[in-house]
Amino acid sequence: MPKKQRSLNQVKEDISVRVLREKLPQAWVVHSYGADYGIDCVVELFDFIDEEKKVAETLGENFFVQLKSSDCIEYSTRKAYGRGNVAKGQLTEDKSSYVEINVAKFQLDMTDILTVQSMGIAIPVLLVLVDTNTKRAFFICLNDYIDKVLIPEDLEYASKKSKTIYIPTANEILDEEDALVSLRAYGKRSKMYGAFSLFNYQQKEIWRIQGKTAFAHLVPFEQAIEMINIFVDIALRQDIWAGHEFWQPMEWSHSELLTLKEKLSLGVNPEDHQQFLAYCSDYIWHRLSNLSNMYEELVREWFMPTYLAMLASYPPRDDSDNLST
Structure with a gap:
């Protein structure tokens, strides 16, 4: 009677899980799924809350992982041309401007791609490719890749039946703070989309009390100021402001909300009522609402194998993965 056996694929899967675990911060937790339905695990983000690093607290942030491994990954280069915004129109490329991107190639089944597409964009699914020979691990956000690369092209x-996925080798998973910026940003994504919806709602309500909507709701000065106070407190309570040193518009909006809170604490003169509401709607909430536009056009293209991503996604590096023109 034969003894228990393990296939080569099972060995590779174990290696890939171990490599991923070793590449992530010690405090982060990898929750494995059971049967393979396109998602292999969920990574939950934690941060230590004491100097001795003995106690870690959850951030309430996570991302899904589709984990793949291979001992014969094809490494090559991909020529990425300057192009128009694919969120607004068909793909148009400027053949006179391009970058050469070092990539790892992986053939992904269409069933996996369509599964990720059906999940939407609020919760990121990262394809993590592990080279079982070198023990390097690379990531690409499949939700963004589908919208920004696969469909336009x-x-x-x-x-x-399948599509070749091009993963920039600059997207290497390393337990270093600079390298973790991307993963932290993906972990916070669902919170970001919730905040975007909230800011849009708040802006529309401010427009209503200004009489700028089809169904205006004019209210007394005191009630308007009370509403703005509540909006500011709710906006500041959103758990999105920390950890965005890498995206300056978030820092600007956070600072502007704090300044507005201080103005409110000092009091607003009744004669400045309309001017103050205009300041709130045309400046503070205009910029808050515009965060979602910038997120779609810029942030979702970060770490993609595209021209814009190579210019905007990475800190300066002195290694072979730097782009060339």
Whole structure:
């Protein structure tokens, strides 16, 4: 009677899980799924809360992982041209401007791609590719890749059995703070989309009390100031402001909300009523609402194998993964 056996694929899967675990911060938790339905694990982010690093607290942030491994990854380069905004129109490329991107290639089944697409964009799914020979691990956000790369370049993608995914080798998972910026940003994504919806709602309500909507709701000065106070407190309570040193617009909006809170604490003169509401709607909440636009056009293209991503995603590096033109 034969003894228990392990396939080569099972060995590779164990190696890939171990490599991923070793590459992530010690405090982070990898929750494994059971049967493979396209998602292999969920990474939950924790941070130590004491100097001795003995106690870690959850951040309430996570991202899904589709974990793949190979001992024969094809490394090559991908030429990425300057292009128009694919969120606004068909792909148009400027062939006179391009970068050469070092990439790892992986053939991903269409069933996996369509599964991720059906999940939407609020909770990121990262394809993590582990080289079982070198023990290096690379990531790409599949939600963003589908919208920013796959669909613009192949409108008939869904009819294919699989698609080649190009992962920049600069997207290497390392337990170093600079390298973790991207993963921390993905972990916070669901909170960001919740905040974007909130800011949009608040702006519309301020417009209503200004009489700028079809169904205006004019209220007394005191009630308007009370509403703005509540809006500021709710906005500041959103757990999105910390950890965004890498995206300056978040720092600006946070600072502006704190300044507005201080202004409110000092009091607003009734004669400045309309001017103050205009300041709130046309400046503070205009910029808060615009965060979602910038997130779609810029942030979702970070770490992609595209021209814009190579210019905007990475800190200066002195290694072979630097882009060349």
